[in-house]
Amino acid sequence: xxxxxxxxxxxxxxxxxxxxxxxxxxxxxxxxxxxxxxxxxxxxxxxxxxxxxxxxxxxxxxxxxxxxxxxxxxxxxxxxxxxxxxxxxxxxxxxxxxxxxxxxxxxxxxxxxxxxxxxxxxxxxxxxxxxxxxxxxxxxxxxxxxxxxxxxxxxxxxxxxxxxxxxxxxxxxxxxxxxxxxxxxxxxxxxxxxxxxxxxxxxxxxxxxxxxxxxxxxxxxxxxxxxxxxxxxxxxx
Numbered sequence: 001x002x003x004x005x006x007x008x009x010x011x012x013x014x015x016x017x018x019x020x021x022x023x024x025x026x027x028x029x030x031x032x033x034x035x036x037x038x039x040x041x042x043x044x045x046x047x048x049x050x051x052x053x054x055x056x057x058x059x060x061x062x063x064x065x066x067x068x069x070x071x072x073x074x075x076x077x078x079x080x081x082x083x084x085x086x087x088x089x090x091x092x093x094x095x096x097x098x099x100x101x102x103x104x105x106x107x108x109x110x111x112x113x114x115x116x117x118x119x120x121x122x123x124x125x126x127x128x129x130x131x132x133x134x135x136x137x138x139x140x141x142x143x144x145x146x147x148x149x150x151x152x153x154x155x156x157x158x159x160x161x162x163x164x165x166x167x168x169x170x171x172x173x174x175x176x177x178x179x180x181x182x183x184x185x186x187x188x189x190x191x192x193x194x195x196x197x198x199x200x201x202x203x204x205x206x207x208x209x210x211x212x213x214x215x216x217x218x219x220x221x222x223x224x225x226x227x228x229x230x231x232x233x234x235x236x237x
Contacts, residue, residue, distance in 0.1 A: 025172055026104035033100025040093050053082050061090050070095065070186065071152030075194045084191050091187040099158045099179065107166060138168045142178045145170070149182035152190045158183045 021027045048055040057080045065073035070091060077087040137144035142165075149161035158179050165175035 021108055024108065026108040029100050029172075029176065030104040033097055033102075033104070036093060036097040036100060040097065051086075053080075053086060056080075057082055058090060061087075062094055065091070065094060069153040069157060070183075071190060071194070074152065074187070074191050075198070078191070078195050078198055084195055088187050088191050091191070092184055095158050095183050095187070096180065099162060099176075099183075102159055103162045103176075106163065107172065137164055141168070142170065142174065145175070145178050146182040149179050150186040150189075152186055 022031070044054060044058065057077060060080065061073045061077045061082075064076045073094075074087055074091055077090065078084070082090075137148055140147070145161050145165050148164065149158050161182070162175050162179045165178065166172065170178075
């Protein structure tokens with residue numbers, strides 16, 4: 001049962017205490033996520049006129065990450081003309097914020113969230129994706145989680161990786177350290193890799209980089225849709 005894996009007996013007793021979440025390690029991580037969200041929003045408001053690229057390209061990168069994964073977001077940012085530093089910064093800050101806000105909520109309030117119609121579907125889907133990968137990664141432990149998160153696809157994101165870490169019995173602090181480290185390394189390494197590939201493609205013609213980015217995003221979206229179709233078909237059969 002997921003509750004038995006995600007929370008210990010002491011936390012279960014604290015469930016009825018409305019202030020217990022913010023006193024827990026999950027609550028502390030959640031507050032960091034909120035702090036990142038507020039800081040990022042303030043930074044955007046203050047510097048959007050000084051860094052024009054932020055105003056026009058921040059949202060497309062975020063939507064690409066949500067829809068098709070980190071690889072699509074990074075390649076799109078580079079193709080739009082953002083510097084490697086800015087692409088890495090946006091990718092890391094967004095994924096950290098996403099992880100630090102959602103992961104503690106899933107761990108601590110899973111039983112309540114899963115009962116909600118729309119939110120429950122989203123969290124249930126994340127749990128099922130994690131369970132599918134659990135057997136492949138469990139024998140490798142932290143190294144397996146790190147490699148899984150490093151792969152820049154939607155279904156191998158930091159949130160799914162963190163849930164797998166909890167499913168295989170890793171401590172929450174260990175999970176966060178492993179996932180955050182792997183995610184930062186992934187953002188840096190794939191930014192330089194895609195930048196190199198786009199530079200090579202540009203030598204073959206100006207339209208080639210756009211085609212390459214389109215292929216990356218298209219493959220990521222197709223992979224996600226196929227997984228959803230397979231899941232629905234398997235469920236109905």
